[in-house]
Amino acid sequence: MQVTRFPSRADGLSDRMSGFIAHLRMNGLRVGPRETGDALAALTAVNATDVRQARQALRAVLAGDSEDWRRFDDLFDAYWFNMGKQRKGAAQTSHVRVQTAKPMIWQQNDQTEKGANSDTDQKATADPRDRSATGIDGKLVATRQADLSRQDLRELLDEQSLLQAEKAAIAIARAIRDRRSRRRKQALRGPALDIRRIQRASLARGGEPIDLFHRARPPRPMKIVALCDVSGSMTVYSRVFLAFLKGLISSGTQADTYLFHTRLMRVTDALRDHDTLRAAGRLSLMAEGFGGGTDISGSLNTFLTGYGARALNGRTIVLILSDGYCSSDPKALGDVLARIRRKARRIVWLNPLKGWRDYQPIAAAMQEAKPYLDAHLPANTLEALAALEPQFRKL
Amino acid sequence: MTLSDVKNGLAKQGYVADDRLAMALHLADSLGRPLLLEGPAGVGKTEVAKALAAWRDTRLIRLQCYEGLDASHAIYEWNYQRQLLAIRASEAQGGTSEAQLFSDEYLLKRPLLEAISEDKPPVLLIDEIDRADEEFEAYLLEILSDFQITIPELGTISARVKPIVILTANGTRDLSDALRRRCLYSFLDYPSRDTELAILRARMPKVEERLARQIIGVVQALRKEELEKTPGIAEMLDWAAALSGLGVNDLAKSRDEVQATLVCLLKTAADYDAAPPEVMDRLIGKVA
Numbered sequence: 001m002q003v004t005r006f007p008s009r010a011d012g013l014s015d016r017m018s019g020f021i022a023h024l025r026m027n028g029l030r031v032g033p034r035e036t037g038d039a040l041a042a043l044t045a046v047n048a049t050d051v052r053q054a055r056q057a058l059r060a061v062l063a064g065d066s067e068d069w070r071r072f073d074d075l076f077d078a079y080w081f082n083m084g085k086q087r088k089g090a091a092q093t094s095h096v097r098v099q100t101a102k103p104m105i106w107q108q109n110d111q112t113e114k115g116a117n118s119d120t121d122q123k124a125t126a127d128p129r130d131r132s133a134t135g136i137d138g139k140l141v142a143t144r145q146a147d148l149s150r151q152d153l154r155e156l157l158d159e160q161s162l163l164q165a166e167k168a169a170i171a172i173a174r175a176i177r178d179r180r181s182r183r184r185k186q187a188l189r190g191p192a193l194d195i196r197r198i199q200r201a202s203l204a205r206g207g208e209p210i211d212l213f214h215r216a217r218p219p220r221p222m223k224i225v226a227l228c229d230v231s232g233s234m235t236v237y238s239r240v241f242l243a244f245l246k247g248l249i250s251s252g253t254q255a256d257t258y259l260f261h262t263r264l265m266r267v268t269d270a271l272r273d274h275d276t277l278r279a280a281g282r283l284s285l286m287a288e289g290f291g292g293g294t295d296i297s298g299s300l301n302t303f304l305t306g307y308g309a310r311a312l313n314g315r316t317i318v319l320i321l322s323d324g325y326c327s328s329d330p331k332a333l334g335d336v337l338a339r340i341r342r343k344a345r346r347i348v349w350l351n352p353l354k355g356w357r358d359y360q361p362i363a364a365a366m367q368e369a370k371p372y373l374d375a376h377l378p379a380n381t382l383e384a385l386a387a388l389e390p391q392f393r394k395l
Numbered sequence: 396m397t398l399s400d401v402k403n404g405l406a407k408q409g410y411v412a413d414d415r416l417a418m419a420l421h422l423a424d425s426l427g428r429p430l431l432l433e434g435p436a437g438v439g440k441t442e443v444a445k446a447l448a449a450w451r452d453t454r455l456i457r458l459q460c461y462e463g464l465d466a467s468h469a470i471y472e473w474n475y476q477r478q479l480l481a482i483r484a485s486e487a488q489g490g491t492s493e494a495q496l497f498s499d500e501y502l503l504k505r506p507l508l509e510a511i512s513e514d515k516p517p518v519l520l521i522d523e524i525d526r527a528d529e530e531f532e533a534y535l536l537e538i539l540s541d542f543q544i545t546i547p548e549l550g551t552i553s554a555r556v557k558p559i560v561i562l563t564a565n566g567t568r569d570l571s572d573a574l575r576r577r578c579l580y581s582f583l584d585y586p587s588r589d590t591e592l593a594i595l596r597a598r599m600p601k602v603e604e605r606l607a608r609q610i611i612g613v614v615q616a617l618r619k620e621e622l623e624k625t626p627g628i629a630e631m632l633d634w635a636a637a638l639s640g641l642g643v644n645d646l647a648k649s650r651d652e653v654q655a656t657l658v659c660l661l662k663t664a665a666d667y668d669a670a671p672p673e674v675m676d677r678l679i680g681k682v683a
Contacts, residue, residue: 030572038426045425046398046418053398056418061426064575066433069582188463188528205475 006082014040021062023079029068035061165240168385169247173224173255175392176317180217190216224248224255225311225344227303229322231261231294237352237380241321244385246271256311260299266307296322296365297332304339312343317392321350321379324366334368341372350379350388397421409597410439410446411590419581420447429539429560431524431575434583437627440563444520447559454517456558458506460527466534470544472503497548507535508544511554518559524574525564532574539577586628588615598632602639609646610635612682613675617660622669626660633659646679653679 004023010016014036021036042057055076063069184192194213201211226245230238248255249271257268300320303311312318318340326333341347349369354376370376377391378384401417401424412420420443423430432440448455458469478496504512510519524532538544542554562578564570586594592611595602602610614631626634637656643649654672661667 030576034576038428041426042422045422052414053418056415057422059415060419060422060430060579060581063580063582064572065570065580066582069580188465188530206479210475 004079006079013043020058020079024062024075027071027075029062029075030064031062038062164382165243165385166247166250168382168388169244170251171386171389172392173248173251173253175389176222176224176253179220179222179315181220182217184215185218187214187216187218190214192216220315221254222345223311223313223316224253224319225316226255226257226319226321227264227300228257228259229261229294229296229320230259231325233294233323233325234321234352237321240382240385241379244321256307258303258307260294260296260303262293262295262298264299264302264306293327294322294325295328296324296326297328297330297336300333300336300340304336304343308340308343312340314345316344317346317348318344319348319350321352323351323353324349324363324369326363326365330364330368333365334372337369337372346374347372348375348377348392349373350377350385352378352380354378354380404450405443405446406597408446408449410442411586411594411597412443413586413590416443416581416583419579423561423579424559426579427557429562429578431562431564431570431578431580432583433564433580435585435625435627436565437629438583438585439628440565440583441520441522444518444561444563447561448518451516451518451559453515454513455520456506456510456513456517457520457522459522460524460531462526462528464527464531466531467505469505469507469531470534470538471505471508471546473497473548474501474503477501499549502546502549507538508552510558510560511538511542511544511552513558514555516556516558518561521560521562523564524562525570529571532571536573536577539574585618585625588612591615591628591631594628595631595635599635599639602635603644606638606644606646607635609679609682610638613646613678614660616678616681617670620669620674622661622666624662624666630660630662646682650676650679 004019004026007016007019010019017039018036021031021033021039024031038061039058042061043054046053046057048054048057055073058076059069059072063072184190186194186197192215194215197213198209198211201213202209205211226248228238228241228245230241234241245257245267249257249268255268256266257271259265259267337347351366366376375391377388379388398417398421401421402412402414405412405417405420419430422428432443434440444457445455478501481496481501502508506519510517521535524535539560542557543551545551585591588611591614592607595607595611610631614626614634618625634656637659638646638652641649641652641656643652646653650672653675657667657670657675661670
């Protein structure tokens with residue numbers, strides 16, 4: 001969260017309010033001058049000296065979606081109660097106390113607010129480890145909530161690779177998403193007229209073709225099901241692959257993601273969680289046994305029996321991200337892939353080892369799997385992931 | 396109308412509104428802006444509008460959105476059949492003017508036009524707006540910001556009184572920024588334990604205090620389990636009605652009834668499997 005310091009001087013409420021709107025805009029809310037007016041109008045409709053009422057009124061006017069709605073409390077406190085964290089220069093001292101310039105009207109208002117405020121005061125010292133502290137005097141960064149979430153997530157997904165992997169995933173998703181049916185179907189708008197229906201409807205109008213009907217080629221989007229190996233041998237790559245999966249989820253395609261080692265877990269919802277802190281928590285809960293052995297065929301079997309009916313159809317691409325080292329019977333892997341093959345459109349195996357120069361798929365499991373794969377592609381680095389796009393176009 | 400009026404008024408209709416929702420409704424009324432309600436299924440988004448209409452003693456005009464909903468179903472339509480009949484009839488008598496054909500008489504009012512032509516401000520509920528197509532959202536913009544509808548043949552019709560507009564959505568698709576900016580916003584989440592208890596008391600005063608506590612405890616605990624369809628308030632009320640109908644006084648003593656009435660709470664096979672008797676025993680053990 002970007003935090004604005006509460007200005008110590010202002011020309012009345014409207015000036016403060018426009019400062020608040022600017023603060024919200026800086027934090028990604030879609031608000032503008034019109035909302036400033038609305039916010040002031042809203043305050044006249046309630047008892048504006050009551051901080052609870054003011055907070056709720058402003059929330060109703062200024063929040064645009066559920067994400068804004070959740071963040072609003074923090075943003076509100078950060079501005080009006082100056083509860084952000086101050087950064088000065090390149091964090092010269094570790095004891096920058098934030099002054100609490102609480103607006104006068106709310107000062108004696110409610111005791112709980114005060115308690116919370118002083119509590120934050122102690123923690124609101126500049127954090128020298130804060131990576132985003134790039135130091136412009138008087139600018140403030142991140143409340144402690146935001147900071148916590150970033151730190152926890154750092155262990156799973158660091159921001160740079162997340163961004164890159166997301167880009168790669170979005171490019172791939174885009175390459176396979178826009179498929180249209182060849183047949184035309186009845187539609188509200190469309191390039192072609194539906195002569196049969198027009199003629200039929202014209203009967204009701206004495207033979208005049210007054211009602212027009214159209215036909216268009218409906219979209220037939222491809223679905224992606226990604227199964228990612230997080231066993232011991234894949235530890236090095238799992239971080240990047242997790243970011244890649246997150247990218248797939250947020251790319252606007254219908255994507256479904258699973259992690260497996262000796263067991264299989266569906267992580268679509270965990271990755272979609274807008275609350276990054278909770279997402280990380282949910283992932284690490286599921287990741288018990290991260291970095292252990294692998295049972296590819298067993299996991300794929302669980303997937304097929306548990307989720308297969310719902311997740312797979314004739315327009316699904318199954319992505320398996322694994323190195324193929326597996327402790328179970330390689331023959332079983334061939335069998336389960338054959339069964340998946342019958343239900344899904346394509347199976348693509350992304351293998352981090354394949355990027356190595358002299359790689360030969362000698363692992364017994366890979367030998368068994370090969371006949372059922374539509375593609376066996378390298379994916380050891382982010383660059384390799386990004387380079388997959390043209391390959392996917394061909395599928 | 397003040398904030399507490401809203402809360403009390405809704406409470407009289409058996410609707411327990413939390414502060415944030417009451418504030419949003421109060422502002423929607425005093426600023427004359429539409430209110431967009433979002434939240435998971437079964438938390439009482441539609442019910443707000445009903446309670447509001449009942450409290451204000453006005454009409455509730457409801458527009459249920461669906462894919463393919465178009466202007467002729469939502470706003471107005473010309474009554475072609477009557478127009479054709481009128482032409483035929485007038486041909487016999489010697490001609491009619493076009494102005495007559497496109498007059499109020501031949502206009503079929505659909506919910507939105509109806510809402511702005513009422514004399515007493517009605518409550519207009521546009522339910523599940525995210526199910527309608529994007530084009531339809533664009534139709535709505537004029538109505539929601541200026542409360543007027545333009546009919547090419549008749550001109551612009553402005554609202555006599557501003558209706559109270561409530562839109563609901565639960566995230567089937569993203570709504571456009573233009574629509575969001577015209578609305579006040581409120582997010583309804585699953586209620587807290589106390590709020591939910593208050594709801595149960597308001598709706599079913601006959602349920603015994605201890606049973607009510609147990610029911611709320613179990614439902615709240617169930618929401619924390621990993622379910623496909625989390626039970627909402629409506630499901631909770633159904634369950635309470637089923638249990639009290641069966642004469643259950645204590646969940647711990649009537650395990651069979653509990654298991655049999657779970658159909659009220661859990662709506663998919665997978666969820667039903669996820670709550671076997673052992674799990675329910677554990678949940679009930681916690682609250683009993």
